[in-house]
Amino acid sequence: AQKVTQAQTEISVVEKEDVTLDCVYETRDTTYYLFWYKQPPSGELVFLIRRNSFDEQNEISGRYSWNFQKSTSSFNFTITASQVVDSAVYFCALSEHTGNQFYFGTGTSLTVIP
Amino acid sequence: EAQVTQNPRYLITVTGKKLTVTCSQNMNHEYMSWYRQDPGLGLRQIYYSMNVEVTDKGDVPEGYKVSRKEKRNFPLILESPSPNQTSLYFCASSLSLAGGYEQFFGPGTRLTVL
Numbered sequence: 404a405q406k407v408t409q410a411q412t413e414i415s416v417v418e419k420e421d422v423t424l425d426c427v428y429e430t431r432d433t434t435y436y437l438f439w440y441k442q443p444p445s446g447e448l449v450f451l452i453r454r455n456s457f458d459e460q461n462e463i464s465g466r467y468s469w470n471f472q473k474s475t476s477s478f479n480f481t482i483t484a485s486q487v488v489d490s491a492v493y494f495c496a497l498s499e500h501t502g503n504q505f506y507f508g509t510g511t512s513l514t515v516i517p
Numbered sequence: 518e519a520q521v522t523q524n525p526r527y528l529i530t531v532t533g534k535k536l537t538v539t540c541s542q543n544m545n546h547e548y549m550s551w552y553r554q555d556p557g558l559g560l561r562q563i564y565y566s567m568n569v570e571v572t573d574k575g576d577v578p579e580g581y582k583v584s585r586k587e588k589r590n591f592p593l594i595l596e597s598p599s600p601n602q603t604s605l606y607f608c609a610s611s612l613s614l615a616g617g618y619e620q621f622f623g624p625g626t627r628l629t630v631l
Contacts, residue, residue: 412557436617448607448622455617494559498614503567504575505550505609505620509559 406430407497409508416485417516424480424511426495432456434500437471437478442492442510454478485515519544523608523623530598531631538593538626540608548611549591550575550620551583553604560607566591567614598630 408427416422428437439451452462454471462469466483482489495508521542530536542549550565552575562575566585580602582594591610595602605627609620 409559438619440622446605446625448609450619450621453617453619498617500615500617503565503573503614504562505565505611505614506562507552507560509557 405508406506407495407508409493409495409511411511412509413512413514415514415516418487419484421481421483422485422513424482424493424495424513426478426480426508428476428478428495428497430476430497430499432499432501436498436500438496438498439469439478439480440494440496440507442494444491448494451480482513485513487515487517489513490515519621521608521610521621521623523606523626525626526624527627529629529631532599533597536595536598536628538595538606538608538628540591540593540623541589542591542610542621543589544610544612544621545588546610546612546621547588548614548618548620549585550609550611551581551591551593552607552609553577553602554607554625555604563593563606598628600630602628603630604628 435456437454441449468481470479492510492512494510497506524539547568551563552560561577564583566572608623611620612618
């Protein structure tokens with residue numbers, strides 16, 4: 404079973420629109436960690452944020468915000484006032500405190516149209 | 518500069534010709550890992566290593582070997598490459614996985630097997 408599901412394969416928005424990227428995870432561990440990574444067209448993987456399972460506070464960093472909800476096993480990522488430079492593939496990921504692996508979703512390709 | 522390096526960045530080879538992709542990190546990280554990225558499948562873990570001389574299979578280990586003789590190096594070996602191993606490969610390292618630390622990724626190696 405897929406531990407991390409990113410149901411949105413591709414999203415296109417017009418510049419300055421807000422966009423939310425969905426991430427649903429599955430784990431039996433009570434302690435786990437969630438991550439978002441960005442992969443711009445140049446190909447490198449850039450770490451954006453980490454959240455542990457005990458911290459359900461939403462986080463905002465500039466135009467980026469993350470909504471962690473344990474009740475729905477979701478860790479969604481919102482970009483406010485999107486810009487062309489936000490065009491990238493975004494990956495959600497999970498690691499479990501008792502596990503040895505790191506699980507990625509299949510990614511959401513975001514295109515911001517000028 | 519803290520970094521993960523991979524070599525080569527690009528490689529075209531033929532079926533059956535053994536090859537090694539090197540990976541090195543200079544952050545004294547315990548955890549290292551190899552992923553392959555394929556369209557629509559996201560990043561899938563091939564092998565990981567919790568520390569020196571400790572390696573284990575990820576989700577797609579068939580056709581690959583690894584070794585961890587030194588903390589900084591984690592080479593990926595394809596003994597007899599086949600066309601279905603054509604992919605983009607990433608090496609990553611993390612201080613440890615149990616603490617929920619993020620992974621740092623190398624720049625990627627694009628492999629084509631003819």
